[in-house]
Amino acid sequence: MSVLARSVGNAFRNKVRTAAVVAVLAVAIGLALAMLVANQAVGAKVQELNASVGTVLTVNPAGGQGFEGGGEPLTAEQAATAAAVPNVTSVVGTSSLRLRNAAEAAAQTAAGTQAGPGGGQGGPAGQNATTLTTSLTAAVDAGTLGGRNQAANGTTGTTTAQPVRSLPITATGIGGEVDTTGKALTITQGTGLGDYTAESANALLGTTLAEKNNLTIGSTFTINDQTFTVAGLFDSGTTFGNNALYLTLPTAQTVAELPGELSSMIVTVDSMENLEAAKTALESALGTDKADVTQGQNLESAVSSLGSVKNISFIAFVAALGTAGLIILLIMVMLVRERRREIGVLKAIGAPNRTIGLQFVLEALVLVAMGSAVGAAVASFASGGIASALISTNTTTTAATTTGRGAAMAGAAGGAGMPGGGAGFPGGAGLPSGNPLGGASQLLTSVTASASPGVIAAGIAAVFGVAIIGALVPALLTARIRPIEVLRGE
Structure with a gap:
């Protein structure tokens, strides 16, 4: 055997x-x-x-963080300066807008309601102060927290009956196919916007925002009476994040009538080892009185x-x-x-x-x-x-x-x-x-x-x-x- x-x-x-x-x-x-x-x-x-995001720095206007922030907006010239800093591989500019449903904005105006800073409910720093209207309806209701924020901004509390409110829709003009954390956009349907450095009539919508408005690839909507076509749908993983849309950066600047202005910059460094040195160099090149440079401390904890x-x-x-x-x-x-x-x-x-x-x-x-x-x-x-x-x-x-x-x-x-x-x-x-x-x-x-x-x-x-x-x-x-x-x- x-x-x-x-x-x-x-x-x-x-x-x-x-x-x-x-x-x-x-x-x-x-x-x-x-x-x-x-x-x-x-x-x-x-x-x-x-x-992906471990080598990303975020540059905001100095003092421009939060609803009550101040400071001066960033510019395309500052983006060029940041791009020239050693170990920086890319700089993506963003322009942040807040959109109000046109019918809701008209009802508030008729009721004598005053819009909060930044076009309703207090927009983030760097936004235009003019309310932008859209045919879209927000996918998220204001709820208790939104009502408190509106009350803090003086948009409630009058003797006149107030209409039901929803959260503003976040529109982000961006100069590359990444989200505002520096990660690649997760596009679930359709395509991206192509050349993000050129004006375009296309837009990317969050999945819940598109579902709320019964929009699919090829559907249209308006922002300040300008028509946009849905080129793709993205999923950010959060309800708030999906109540949003993306435009190309030049398009957002044109719609807001703020050419050359940036709300923030997403700066990618070549390696994590050079992240701290690049952060110091950016602060020196841009000036700490002009820009705040931050890195993902929360991400470091996660990693x-x-x-x-x-x-x-x-x-x-x-x-x-x-x-x-x-x-x-x-x-x-x-x-x-x-x-x-x-x-x-x-x-x-x-x-x-x-x-x-x-x-x-x-x-x-x-x-x-x-x-x-x-x-x-x-x-x-x-x-x-x-x-x-x-x-x-x-x-x-x-x-x-x-x-x-x-x-x-x-x-x-x-x-x-x-x-x-x-x-x-x-x-x-x-x-x-x-x-x-x-x-x-x-x-x-x-x-x-x-x-x-x-x-x-x-x-x-x-x-x-x-x-x-x-x-x-x-x-x-x-x-x-x-x-x-x-x-x-x-």
């Missing part, structure tokens, strides 16, 4: 024990594979964040938290792998001790040590192969939940350590609903209540753990390596004993 056939037969000699061993191995191997999948997924997410998850998942993978190896070692020690007589007979008839060792290694690999098959199935279902649990735990920890900073930022911005970082833009630069990580938490929790064949194969290969060692050690130690000693012991 061949060594392979004898090894497979020995693996099923005691079916109850084999089933128990396979079940225990499946749990250990499944946990090891799930942790490896989570580790790979988090590592890929960290690389994605570092490559740091993801790094902790990556380390934890790797340690757990090694621990689970070691546990599987220990299980195999103990099982093989037991099997070798049970078969001392068999080993003695094999030695007596001339079987070399390598043949005896190979027999037990193959038997262990049969058990491991069955355990790996079950463990891979377990990992494919459990890896997502394990990754989510690890991320959720670390998010809570990071949030707890940054709550004080988040509260201070909210106070400085002027209270609930105030945008941070020249915000009010799609993509969520606002500071949601109770969420000190802000928009970065969405990036952090968007990790998807997928049990890819390559990762599973690498994990199983590691398990097999440990299994070979665990089976070979006791087999070779016993095989070195002389046959007469083994048989005498029996």
